[in-house]
Amino acid sequence: MSAYIYIIGMCVITAAIRILPLLILRRPIKNRFLRSFFYYVPYVTLSVMTFPAIVNATDSPLAGALALVAGIALAWIGANMITVSAACCLVVFIAELIV
Amino acid sequence: MTNRQAFIRGMKAGVPIALGYFAVSFSLGIAAKAVGLTPFQGFLASLLNSASAGEYALFSLIGAGASLVELVFVTIVANGRYLLMSCALGQKFPEDTPLIHRFGVGFYITDEIFSLSITTPGKLNPFINYGAIAVAVPAWSVGTALGIVAGNILPANIVSALSVALYGMFIACFVPPAKANKILLCAIPVCFLLSYLAFRMPYIGDLSEGTRAVILTVVIATVLAIAFPIKDEDGEVEV
Numbered sequence: 286m287s288a289y290i291y292i293i294g295m296c297v298i299t300a301a302i303r304i305l306p307l308l309i310l311r312r313p314i315k316n317r318f319l320r321s322f323f324y325y326v327p328y329v330t331l332s333v334m335t336f337p338a339i340v341n342a343t344d345s346p347l348a349g350a351l352a353l354v355a356g357i358a359l360a361w362i363g364a365n366m367i368t369v370s371a372a373c374c375l376v377v378f379i380a381e382l383i384v
Numbered sequence: 385m386t387n388r389q390a391f392i393r394g395m396k397a398g399v400p401i402a403l404g405y406f407a408v409s410f411s412l413g414i415a416a417k418a419v420g421l422t423p424f425q426g427f428l429a430s431l432l433n434s435a436s437a438g439e440y441a442l443f444s445l446i447g448a449g450a451s452l453v454e455l456v457f458v459t460i461v462a463n464g465r466y467l468l469m470s471c472a473l474g475q476k477f478p479e480d481t482p483l484i485h486r487f488g489v490g491f492y493i494t495d496e497i498f499s500l501s502i503t504t505p506g507k508l509n510p511f512i513n514y515g516a517i518a519v520a521v522p523a524w525s526v527g528t529a530l531g532i533v534a535g536n537i538l539p540a541n542i543v544s545a546l547s548v549a550l551y552g553m554f555i556a557c558f559v560p561p562a563k564a565n566k567i568l569l570c571a572i573p574v575c576f577l578l579s580y581l582a583f584r585m586p587y588i589g590d591l592s593e594g595t596r597a598v599i600l601t602v603v604i605a606t607v608l609a610i611a612f613p614i615k616d617e618d619g620e621v622e623v
Contacts, residue, residue, distance in 0.1 A: 288425050291446050291455060295439075296432035298459040299466070304490035306470035307477070314475060321609035323472040326601055327502040328561060328568055329608070330465065331554045332575040333600045334495060337583050338593065339551040344544040352548045353555070360559035366500075370400040370552030378545035 339373075348380035387511040394500075394515020400553055401496045401516060402523035407546030408436055409524045410538065413531015415440060419447035423529040430528040434494050434521060437594045438462040439528075465598045469498045476501070476508040485510040492517045496550060499557040567612045575604055 314320050336353065343349035352373040359369045385393070409430055416426040421443065433439050441462045445455055470493055477486070489501070489510050497516050501508055562568040582588045582596050591599075 286449070286452075288421055288446050289428075290452075291442060291450075292425065292429045292432060294452060294455050295429075295442050295459045298456060299433055299435060299438060299463045300491055302460070302463055303466045303470050303493045304487055306467060307474045307486040307490045308483070310471055310474045311477075312479060317613050318609050320475075321613040322605050323475055324614050325571070325605040325608045326468055326472045327499065328558045328572065329575055329604045330468065330597055330601045331495075331499055331558045332572045333579040333582075333604070334593070334597050335551050335554045335558075336576040337580045339548055342544075342547040342551065344540065348544070349548060352552070356552050356555035357559055360556045361563060363560070364556070366397060366553055366556040367400040369556040370404065370549045373548045373552035373555070374545045377548050378541065381541050381544060 343377050343381070345381050345384045347384060348377040351380050352376045385509060387509065390509040390511035391515040391518075394512040394517075395519050396515075397500050397512070398516035398519030400549060401500070401520040404496070404546065404549030404553065405520050405524040406527040407538075407543060407549060409527030410531040411543060411547075412436065412439055412443075413528040413533075415443050416528060417532040419443050421446070421532060423532045426532045427525045427529040430525040431521065434492055434524055435463050435466075437592060441592070462592055462594045465495075465594050465601070466493050466498075468598065468601060469493050469495075469502075473498060473502060473508065478507050481510070489513045492521060494520075496520070496553055499554060503557045503561070567608070571604070571608055575600070578604065 314323070339353050340346045340349040343352070355376045356369050356373045359372050364372070412430070413423075413426050416429065416439075421429070429439055429442060433442065438459060441458045442455075445458060450458075470490060473489070473493065477489075489508075492513065497513060497520065500516055501513050504512055558568075558572060562572050579596070579600055582600055588596060588599070
């Protein structure tokens with residue numbers, strides 16, 4: 286099969302996964318359990334995707350762990366997204382120079 | 385906020401996303417090159433899919449000459465989490481949002497653009513997403529093509545440093561709400577711990593990162609929703 290068939294095939298399936306809920310669930314959900322569930326979904330997803338992945342992403346796991354701590358500390362004191370993101374990169378860069 | 389202001393706000397928020405995407409897609413391009421894709425094919429794959437784990441899987445399927453059935457199965461596994469994100473995001477749309485915006489926003493639900501739009505207070509203006517998409521998706525697509533063309537041009541320590549840019553964004557999204565909500569504050573360390581345990585566990589640890597995220601999200605969010613149902617005034621998802 287041509288690579289284009291794979292590329293377009295994945296595109297169609299992924300687009301369906303991403304778009305269908307937006308087309309089907311058009312009314313606000315009234316059910317309290319479901320509303321609570323969808324309230325928690327983003328925070329749970331983002332936190333489980335961050336750890337331990339951030340520690341495994343860097344060449345040195347210690348650098349990734351330091352970036353996690355620095356990122357949380359900066360976000361806690363109100364730094365914006367780009368500052369947190371750049372600081373995490375910088376921490377990894379410096380930590381890996383030393384380690 | 386006018387649509388124009390929303391678009392500009394989205395573009396600004398798209399800058400760190402684009403930086404992270406560039407680094408990740410560059411290494412994605414190296415994987416695409418290994419299975420013989422041209423820079424244009426890599427560009428197209430990223431433009432149409434915008435899914436890191438999904439695209440890694442796509443390239444290995446191409447390399448293996450997999451069947452269409454495998455393609456369908458692997459795509460659902462690697463990208464299934466977007467179904468949950470789409471359900472959650474739909475609740476932030478004003479009910480009368482036209483179809484065109486449902487398609488436009490839905491097509492580019494990525495982990496990062498989702499986290500940006502879900503954490504923006506109030507109802508969702510699709511133009512915030514469009515602004516972020518306009519900055520981030522070209523970086524993702526061009527990065528993939530450049531990875532194919534230039535291979536290992538970036539030094540390894542730069543690639544390693546840039547690889548945490550996206551996690552920095554995630555952190556900036558979930559920490560401020562956790563500071564304001566005690567339940568989230570307690571739940572997030574528990575999420576970290578469970579995610580680590582799942583990663584170390586036999587069988588579950590062998591699943592793709594995307595599938596583990598779906599399983600953990602469904603289980604943890606269900607428990608939280610039962611134990612700590614939201615009050616109306618908490619509602620990001622207000623009725």
